[in-house]
Amino acid sequence: MKKTIFAALLSLGALNLHAVLNEDVEVPYVPFEIKMGKHFDLVQANCLTCHSFGYILNQGKQSRSFWKEKVEKMVDAFKAPITKEDQALITDYLAEQYGNGQP
C-alpha cells in the first residue's frame, strides 16, 4: 500500500513538472501605480503596447534629455510607430512626472 501511494505521489510530481507543457501559462497583470498627468492618454496609447508602466516608473527620476532619448530609442531602435508630435508630448509627460529637474 505504502509503495503505491509513494509511486502515485511521484507521478503527480512528474505531472507538475510538465504543467507548462500542457496548458497555457498566464503571466499576471500587475497594476503599477503610475502618476496621472497631462498627456497621460498618449503614454497609455503608445507605450503600453510593448511594456508595462512598471518599466517606466522603475527607471527612477531622470533628466528631460534622458526621457527624450528613451522615447527616440523606442522609435529608432524598436520601431514603435509614434508620431513626432506624440514623441514630444510623451517626453513632456515623462519629464514632468518622472523628471529630476535637469534639462
Place this chain on the structure above:
Amino acid sequence: MKRRSFLKGALAGAGVTALGPEAFAAGQPVDNRKISSIPFPQKRPMITYSDRPPLLESPRYVFAHPVTPNDMFFVRWHMPDIPTHIDLGTFRIKVNGLVERELSLSVDQLKHDFEPVEVYAVLQCGGNSRSAFKPTAGGIQWGSGAMGCARWKGVRLRDILERAGLKKEAEWVGFNGSETAAYYETPNFVRELHLEEIGDHVIVAYEMNGEDLPYLNGYPVRLVIPGTYSDSWVKMLSNLTVTSDYQHLFFMDKAYRVPDNDCECQKPGEHVPTKPITKMNVKSFIGYPTNGETLYHNSYATIRGVAFDYGAGIKAVMLSFDDGKTWQEATLGDDMGRYAFRAFTYDFKPKKYGKQTIMAKAINRAGEEQPFAKDIKWNHGGYKFNGIDVVTVEVV
C-alpha cells in the same frame, strides 16, 4: 600653514579633481524593496519591476545559500510577447547557416542523443545593483538580486555544432529565442558568439537544479555561458545560425556596453567609445543578516553570503565590522566549481550596542578584489557594479 586651512585646501582640491563624489560615483544599491503580493507562474512572490516583459528580483535573504531555488530565481525578459504555450512534441531547436547538415532537434533528442553535462554557474544581469549609481543610470533600478546560481544540465554547444558540421568559412553563431516584439520591424533579441568564445563550458541547458527550466527562466532550453553576464544567455532558444561575418545587432552593438577604457567609466553626458559587457567581475553579497535585522549583544550570529567572479574562482571573502579599517577572513563553503557561488560564513559576536555595519569583500584567485562602492566610477548604463556590500543591523 595652519592645519585647518590645509584641510580646507585639500578638500577643495579633491572636489575639483573628482567632480564631486555624488556626480561621478556610486553608493549602496537600494535594498529591502517590497516583495510583491502577486506571484508569477512557478515563482514565489518576488520584487516585481514589470509584468510585461516580466522583471523579477530575488530578495537579499535568498543569498544566504549557494544554490538559488528555481521559484526564487530572478527573471528578466526584453520583449513583450513570450510564447505562453510550448508543445515539446513540436518544439525544435534549429541549426542552420554555414553547416554541412541543418539540424532540427527536439528536446528529447537533446536529452538522449548527446552526452549530458552539468555545471553550477552564476547567472547575473549586467545591470544588477544599478540603483547604486549616482546620478541615476539608465535602466531598471535593480537592487542586488538580479542574480542567482543554479546547477544547469544540458548539452555542450560544441557537440551540437559538431553534429551539424561547420563549413570552413564559419566564424560566428547567432542565437535567437522565441520571444517576439509587438512590431514586426523590432530587432529580435539575438546574440552572437565567435567560435573562439565557445569552449566546452558553454551549454544548451534543459534542466535547472534537477527540474525542467521554469517557464520564466527560458523553458524548454536556454543558452548557458558560465562566467559572463546574462544578456548573452538566450532564453527559449529556438535557432542557431552559423555565419562567416558578424551580423550587426542592436543588443550587442547598442545595449549592454560599457566605456572602452581602463575604469570602464565616463562622466554623465559624455559619449565615449564602448565595448560589450562580457566577463563578470568579482563580487560578494551578504544573505544573512539583512538590513535592519536585530542581533543580540555578546551572542553569536552566523553571517552568511555568497561570492563569485568570471571563473578565476574565489580565494577569500573578508568581513569588516569597523567600516573597512580591519578585515577578518570568513570561512568558505564547498567549492562547487569555478563558475558557482562560493558560500561564506563567519560567526560574529557583537560587542557593542546599537547600529553595526557588516561589510563583505571578495578576492579572487587572480588577486582581483572588490572596491568600496564610493570608488566605483559611473557609466551610462549602470553596468558591472561590484562595490563592497554593506549591511547595517541593530545590536540589542
